[in-house]
Amino acid sequence: MEWRKCYLDLVLVPLGLFFLLVYHLWLWYRVSSKPLHTIIGINSIGRRLWVKAMMKDNDKKNILAVQTLRNTMMGSTLMATTSIFLCSGLAAVLSSTYSVKRPLYDSVFGAHGDFTVVLKFVSLLVVLVFAFLCHSLSIRFLNQGCFLINVTPSHDSHVTVAYVVDLLEKGFALNTVGNRLFYAALPLLLWTFGPLLVVFSSLTMVLIFYNLDVAFQDQKVIEHICV
Template structure:
C-alpha cells in the first residue's frame, strides 16, 4: 500500500523538479548565444560599462561606486542570513520529535511515511545550505571588487577587465543563490503532496521566463539587430 501511495511522488516530483532544471539549462544557452536577448546578459554588459566609467573617473565617482556595491553586499548578506536561519530551523525540526514533521495524512496525496517526510525536509535543508554557500561566495567576490574599484588605473596592475570579472562572478553567484532559493518553494509544497510541486514549478518557470527574456521589437530590421550584437 505504501508503495502504491508513492506512485504520485515517483512520477510528479521528478517532473516538477525537471521543469526548472530544463528551463535554466535553456536560459544558460540563451545567455551564452544571445546575451542581449536576456535580462541577465544586458545587465552583465551594463555592469561592465559601469565599472569602466567608475574607474576612469574615479576622483568624482568613487563614493558612488562604493555605495552602489555596498548595497549589493547588503542584499547578498540578507539572503545568506535568511538561508542559514531556515537551514537551522529545518535541522531543529529534523532532530526533534514534534508532530510538525508529520503531514496531515487525510489531506496529503502520495507517500507520507517516515522516510518520505525525512526526505522532504532533508531536500529543503540541502537547497538552503547551497543557497547560503552561493551568497557567501558572492559577498567575497563583490567585496574584493569594492576595494579594487577605487585603485588608480595609472599606478596599478589592476585593470578594468579584472575588476569587472570579479563583479560578474559575484553577481553570477548571487543569481544562482536566488534561483536555489526559488527552487525551495516546490520542495516546501512537497510537504503537502506531489501535485503542488508540479503546479508551482510550472508557474515559477512561466514567471521567470517573462522576467528573464527580452522580447524583440516587432518590425525591427535584421540590420539593426546585427548592429546591436
C-alpha cells in the first residue's frame, strides 16, 4: 500500500509543477513575440515612455520619479523580507526534533515518510530562497535607477535614457520572477496535505495567471496609445 502512496506523489506533484512551468514558458514566448497581447508587455512599454518623460523634464519631475521607484522598492523589500522570514521558519522546523505530523499525515493521501516530509520542506525552502534572491537583486537595480533617473541626458554622457530603461527593466523583471516563485510556493505548501492539492492549486493558479497576464482589450487601441 505504501508504494501506491509514493506513486501519487511521483506522478501528481511533477504534473502540477509542469503545468506552471509550461504556462510561464508560453508567457515568456508571448511577451517576446507579441508584447502588446500581454499585460507585462504593455506595462514594459509604458515604463519606457515614463522614463523618457521623467528624464526629459527632470527639473520638474525628479521628485515624482524617485517616489515612484521608492514605492516599487518597498514592495520588493516586503516580499524579500517575507520570503526570508518563511525560510527561517522552515529551517527551524527542519532542525526541530518536535513532531506533530503523524495525526495529520494519517488522514491525507500520498507518502508521508520521513524522507518525503524532508523533501517537501526542502523543496519549499529552495523556492523561497530563490524568490528572496530575485527580490534582493531587483532592489539593487531599482536603487541604481533612483540615482540615474535624475541625471540629465547629454550627448557625451554614458547615462542615457536607453541605459536607465534597461536598468529598470531588469529590476522589474526580477521582481516579477520573484513574485512568481513566491506564488509557486503555494502548491508546494499544499503538498503537505497531499499531492492532489498540488494539481488542483496549480491548475487554479494557471487560470488566474492567464486572466491577469493576457490583455483582452482592443489591440488597435493599445497600439495607438503606445505609439
